[in-house]
Amino acid sequence: MVNLTNLYDAIVKGNLELAVSTTREALQENIDPQTLISDYLIKGMEEIGAQFEAGKAYVPNLLMSARAMKGALELLKPYMEQNKEVTSLGKVVIGTVKGDLHDIGKNLVCSMLEGCGFEVINLGVDVSDEKFVQAAKENKANIVCMSALLTTTMVYMKEVIKAFEKAGIRNDVKIMVGGAPLSEKFAEEIGADGYSDNANAAVTLARKLLNK
Amino acid sequence: MEYHLQFKDLNLSKEAVYTKMGYGKELPDEPVRQLVDKLFTTAYTTVKPRFYFQISEGQLDQDCIICGSCVLHVNRTIATLLKNSERFIFFAATAGMEYQEIHNQLANSDDALTLFVWDSMGSCIAEATGDLMEKFVEATLPDIPHTNRFSPGYCGWHVSEQKLLFSLLPPDVCGIRLNDSALMYPIKSISGVIGSGLHVDTRKYGCQFCELENCYKKRLKKRFNHETQTQP
Numbered sequence: 001m002v003n004l005t006n007l008y009d010a011i012v013k014g015n016l017e018l019a020v021s022t023t024r025e026a027l028q029e030n031i032d033p034q035t036l037i038s039d040y041l042i043k044g045m046e047e048i049g050a051q052f053e054a055g056k057a058y059v060p061n062l063l064m065s066a067r068a069m070k071g072a073l074e075l076l077k078p079y080m081e082q083n084k085e086v087t088s089l090g091k092v093v094i095g096t097v098k099g100d101l102h103d104i105g106k107n108l109v110c111s112m113l114e115g116c117g118f119e120v121i122n123l124g125v126d127v128s129d130e131k132f133v134q135a136a137k138e139n140k141a142n143i144v145c146m147s148a149l150l151t152t153t154m155v156y157m158k159e160v161i162k163a164f165e166k167a168g169i170r171n172d173v174k175i176m177v178g179g180a181p182l183s184e185k186f187a188e189e190i191g192a193d194g195y196s197d198n199a200n201a202a203v204t205l206a207r208k209l210l211n212k
Numbered sequence: 213m214e215y216h217l218q219f220k221d222l223n224l225s226k227e228a229v230y231t232k233m234g235y236g237k238e239l240p241d242e243p244v245r246q247l248v249d250k251l252f253t254t255a256y257t258t259v260k261p262r263f264y265f266q267i268s269e270g271q272l273d274q275d276c277i278i279c280g281s282c283v284l285h286v287n288r289t290i291a292t293l294l295k296n297s298e299r300f301i302f303f304a305a306t307a308g309m310e311y312q313e314i315h316n317q318l319a320n321s322d323d324a325l326t327l328f329v330w331d332s333m334g335s336c337i338a339e340a341t342g343d344l345m346e347k348f349v350e351a352t353l354p355d356i357p358h359t360n361r362f363s364p365g366y367c368g369w370h371v372s373e374q375k376l377l378f379s380l381l382p383p384d385v386c387g388i389r390l391n392d393s394a395l396m397y398p399i400k401s402i403s404g405v406i407g408s409g410l411h412v413d414t415r416k417y418g419c420q421f422c423e424l425e426n427c428y429k430k431r432l433k434k435r436f437n438h439e440t441q442t443q444p
Binding site for chain 2: 107
């Protein structure tokens with residue numbers, strides 16, 4: 001009989017092989033995919049996230065955990081599609097704003113969001129307001145995330161928010177911002193719905209904004 | 213003159229990369245250390261950093277450096293730190309296209325961990341190339357103190373000024389290109405100015421000069437200081 005504690009441990013330790021093999025075994029034993037996700041995978045991500053917030057884990061730990069989570073979720077996908085009550089937490093369009101080529105923090109947020117069950121559309125770097133709006137419309141995004149590393153490029157975030165207002169879809173999406181020079185105050189000033197200062201906090205915020 | 217280097221010339225330590233990755237004085241877990249080892253091996257055979265510098269006459273005027281017909285608006289903080297400069301060293305340094313090509317391959321793969329480590333290494337390579345360049349500057353101008361290096365995009369010097377700065381440098385310097393937003397490609401490149409003169413401020417540049425209260429570097433420092441102070 002499968003030891004499901006291994007699944008939790010695999011996520012916390014970022015052990016992809018163990019996460020995949022335990023998930024496979026659990027599915028063979030007809031264990032409910034929702035139970036696997038809620039009671040083991042998400043709990044594992046919450047634990048590594050808490051360790052990161054407490055300074056007891058580092059970015060590579062988060063990335064390894066997210067990779068293990070993603071590997072397990074890949075196996076669960078077919079069951080999730082059969083069973084509509086287990087679905088994606090939401091669609092996120094994410095990008096680094098126009099003029100800025102820094103993407104490592106943004107990619108970390110992508111990995112964490114995907115690992116935690118969001119569907120992520122990554123627009124890359126140097127993304128214009130039109131591209132953000134178009135991608136949000138095309139994908140029917142629930143959340144738009146913007147990232148910037150430079151004080152000189154973060155001001156463009158306000159332009160993007162204005163573009164959403166102009167396109168008449170500002171109220172259809174939640175807008176999150178992040179990046180080294182930003183602050184909660186800046187997010188409020190430009191009219192964003194939320195700010196997070198690390199990838200784990202971004203996941204928490206995304207879930208909060210969508211009441212998940 | 214443009215200098216072409218090998219990765220080994222930088223004497224980059226793995227500990228520096230661990231620090232860049234956020235580990236402070238801690239060592240990463242074994243799998244991460246193995247990954248860093250592997251990427252160092254890759255770097256030894258592929259990465260070719262390069263740098264360029266030129267020594268120019270110029271003068272400070274309030275918040276600007278005036279160099280011939282070129283006026284660089286470096287902002288108050290940097291201008292203050294460049295005070296008493298008798299000449300200016302304009303420079304560019306890069307981890308190089310060979311580094312960038314691997315970065316691009318990783319960015320197109322699904323391996324966020326390796327990309328993160330390679331990206332951290334790239335930042336260290338660019339900075340170490342800049343450090344090495346400073347040694348060449350010191351050899352060129354022996355016994356003349358110089359300031360730290362300052363770059364567009366930092367301390368209020370607008371990144372768009374990078375176009376003006378590059379207009380002072382030779383075309384295609386170190387293989388670096390600027391995009392429409394004046395950002396450099398390869399992305400792990402640095403450029404800027406150093407002041408040189410007998411009475412310049414040689415204090416190490418750091419967070420104490422920066423006006424960004426919420427910057428992650430300041431937060432990391434606070435966290436690290438707090439941890440070291442509370443350890444028994």
